[in-house]
């Protein structure tokens with residue numbers, strides 16, 4: 290997880306900020322115009338002391354009321370022009386900067402969708418959220434204020450100092466006296482502030498993670514009465530963040546103190562020296578007024594440097610944090626093989642970019658050539674299971690369990706020889722973040738699921754079943770070996786083609802904040818409609834959807850929390866089968882269902898499975914019996930393959946696993 294301990298790369302703030310250029314480029318014309326307008330506005334302010342000098346030495350000294358009125362009018366116009374120009378600057382930058390922030394956020398989101406699952410395993414979601422929201426807000430603020438005003442104030446200070454030196458160079462030198470100590474303080478401050486700003490922003494990420502976990506896990510927290518410990522964890526982290534923010538405030542106070550005090554002392558000294566010079570007759574009163582007015586006009590540009598530097602530093606850290614994610618390598622798209630060129634591959638939605646697709650974990654699926662065999666398989670589905678047909682199903686199931694599985698396998702219409710099914714060739718896998726000396730989760734897996742065959746994958750908890758299924762849609766890359774679909778390596782297929790061929794349903798079903806129907810149709814191409822939706826809902830026995838307030842248009846809440854676990858599982862299953870996938874990977878998809886619903890789903894699934902090559906992770910004999918054969922995963926290897934009955938007879942571990950389940954081992 291990326292947490293507060295994330296190492297900050299040793300990069301200067303300027304170099305970090307320069308990385309924003311590609312995003313700022315389109316807005317450069319407006320930004321430069323805005324900076325120019327601000328410099329003109331600021332310089333207009335510097336003309337005011339010169340008008341004052343003319344007023345004091347001219348009309349005021351000559352007691353000329355008309356001249357005084359003219360001077361006052363001049364001053365008013367200058368003030369008005371200055372305000373107008375600053376307003377224009379704001380108008381110039383507001384829209385393009387909002388666009389910069391939006392496009393950076395869109396890029397981040399797109400990138401996150403394309404990053405491999407192993408990245409998401411490593412990174413806390415709160416860290417990603419804080420980078421996408423708080424950090425990008427800081428970047429926008431930097432582009433709106435410090436970027437322009439560091440330049441504008443710098444130019445204003447230079448022009449002001451030149452004006453003061455031209456008025457009276459000795460007084461000018463007095464004013465310039467604190468410049469060196471102020472600059473040294475700024476350099477020291479920048480370094481220290483960078484460290485603290487980074488720490489604070491990382492801590493915001495950690496805090497976001499805790500809040501997010503608390504909201505998502507509210508049932509567990511309440512169920513186990515963990516609200517106190519959770520509140521303590523939150524308090525500790527927010528206490529840490531508060532400490533860091535206070536340290537930032539102390540640093541800011543120090544630099545602010547130096548930046549304000551030294552120039553003020555210099556102005557005081559210049560006032561004393563100036564008054565003495567006026568008394569000696571070496572300087573006109575108007576020049577002294579103009580000089581002091583210029584010095585006072587420069588107070589804000591000088592004083593603001595402290596917080597402008599602080600904001601810039603925070604923006605540099607935010608940019609660093611943003612690019613830490615953006616620099617992570619995305620999944621390569623796979624071979625360029627077009628979906629259409631693949632055996633049986635659907636050309637689903639191939640024009641749209643992969644990131645616009647449903648996330649693969651949602652169970653994407655395929656548009657298969659709608660051949661007559663496939664259609665008839667789906668037409669055989671019985672969408673309405675009343676209680677009578679349910680008991681019939683169950684009676685048929687119990688009769689068919691075990692003994693007639695091979696017969697059922699034989700009755701499956703064998704697909705053409707060109708299809709070679711799903712094959713693991715000597716596959717070894719170790720999680721990317723696993724310690725180097727730990728044994729691989731999977732070792733030398735050789736497994737063949739024949740075309741049209743359903744194979745159950747059975748193994749003890751933690752034996753690697755989920756891991757093995759995740760390798761097929763390339764959620765993780767195999768460490769060595771090869772996986773082929775109909776003879777074509779999964780790495781040789783483009784990701785689009787792969788995801789068009791394989792549909793996945795996981796044990797923990799994720800639903801998105803959308804209508805129920807949309808959640809299911811995510812698994813199909815854009816052309817799937819009500820008929821496909823109804824068929825998939827029937828297969829998954831998800832008819833409860835029609836009883837929801839708005840039927841398939843009912844919105845399900847965040848992660849589908851308003852539905853029961855079994856209902857969510859059935860929707861995830863419907864999503865997996867809605868696109869009539871060629872290869873179906875089901876990770877214990879019926880675990881949350883009651884026996885009646887499970888039996889009904891199994892009966893309906895059989896029709897789908899008869900025509901699909903499927904790998905089904907199973908813990909219960911009832912799920913195993915959906916399959917033609919069973920593979921036993923043990924110690925990271927395939928220990929045995931056979932029918933349920935064969936393995937029950939010949940493999941003690943398998944017999945133990947199956948009997949243990951009935952005792953509710955899971």
Ligand SMILES: Nc1ncnc2c1ncn2[C@@H]1O[C@H](COP(=O)(O)OP(=O)(O)OP(=O)(O)O)[C@@H](O)[C@H]1O
Nearest residue numbers: 410720723730748749750751752753754755756757
């Ligand atoms: N993202 C990950 N990073 C590192 N190790 C992991 C990761 N996910 C799982 N593991 C480890 O891999 C092993 C296999 O896990 P996996 O989830 O595949 O088992 P499983 O057989 O599906 O278990 P279950 O039946 O409980 O679902 C476990 O030891 C687990 O700790």
